[in-house]
Amino acid sequence: MAMKRFWLAAGIVAVALGITAFFQNTALLAPAATERPVLLAHRGLAQTYPSSGVTDATCTASRINPPEHPYLENTLASMEAAFAAGADIVEFDVHPTTDGQFAVIHDWTLDCRTNGTGVTREKTLAELKALDIGHGYTADGGKTYPFRGKGVALMPSLDEVLARFPDRRLLINVKSNDPREGEALADRLLKLPPAQLSLLMAYGGDRPITVLRARIPTLLTMSKEAEKRCLIHHLALGWAGLTPEACERQLLLIPSNYTSWIWGWPARFTARMRAAGSEVIVAGPLVGGDGSAGIDRAEDLTALARPIPGIWTNRIDRIAPLVQVERR
Known part of the structure; x- marks a missing residue:
């Protein structure tokens, strides 16, 4: 009898968690997109x-x-x-x-x-x-x-x-991954007017980026290690609609073939990241050791789930006109 009660309770908890995950991450309840990527x-x-x-x-x-x-x-x-x-x-x-x-x-x-x-x-x-x-x-x-x-x-x-x-x-x-490079770059950027500095972002090796984040707390940054921490923590917490601290003030470059693993993709995730001061950009698929390509062709753009938060491209001359047409 005790075992039956245990499994009944476990089933109720599982259903409750599933309902929570659905309502926190379904695109059906996300606000309609009103801006282009x-x-x-x-x-x-x-x-x-x-x-x-x-x-x-x-x-x-x-x-x-x-x-x-x-x-x-x-x-x-x-x-x-x-x-x-x-x-x-x-x-x-x-x-x-x-x-x-x-x-x-x-x-x-x-x-x-x-x-x-x-x-x-x-x-x-x-x-x-x-x-x-x-x-x-x-x-x-x-x-x-x-x-x-x-x-x-x-x-x-x-x-x-x-x-x-x-x-x-x-x-x-x-x-590079040299922290001294982060120090030198911070020295230069801190001489800029605050309004101009607010427009800048940086990415690279974890060590210089860590220095930049410490020296310029308002700067959006990215490193592979920082993005990995954010996405792993989000995998553990995002089902409940929570945004990990590791995702704050990050530039997130998401390969297009990894988006299915992200809770609330695309609209709910994007809204949470923007509320945390972060920017979400979608790149091309990450395949093997070749690195991630850009969204450079019409078919690359068509394959992306809507709404698209941002696009990384090597061919802005091709992609920008297509995005403008989409938003009409």
Whole structure:
């Protein structure tokens, strides 16, 4: 008899928890979406390449798709083009220089896409700015180099980006796990007016990002470790409609093939994260060790569950017009 009462009580609890999880996370009770997704342009408007088989050692400039526009990643012109196309946020990469500046370039070494050699952060800003950043781009295995000679002096500094876009949202990618880089970047960003600082976000290695969060508590940040903590805690608590502390003030870049594991996706989860001061952006699927691609094609956009909180794209010129049409 006692065992029957135990199982009856357990069944009642299970049903109650299931009802709670349903009402806290069902899209049926979510508010209707009234705004378009936030659009994040990865490296501005850049040359794209097939993402399959790409590793940290792959020279992506040597395998670009046939060019459809004249812009090179991480340049002022590419950022301006991305904003003009409809981007709300532009992402770019930074490396420290030997003379205490930050250069805007993705690669750890110069040999892939420039006419220079060696480690990027072992150069002065002047040495880096003298390089041709279009030197290594080819779409036909080296038969032609359509941007060679066109990228001389186009590598900007962080200061130049901040000066050119004082009223725009920017995402800074710290390309190391060195906490000293977080200190140096915090020193620079804390010199900005509060209104401009409020528009910035940063992501990268856990150690420099931890420093940035401590130095600039209002800054939205992301690292792989921080996002993992947030999503694991949310998996444990989100069924009850609770937002873990680990999810506060985070930039969450969610691969599109992971969204089915998130309680309340998309509308309820997005609302909770925004209430916690966080931004939710959907990237392309994470497959194996190749990393997560962007939402770059019409079919990628069509496959996403609505409402879409934000979109990470390498082709803002393609995606922004489709989003605008959707919202009409």
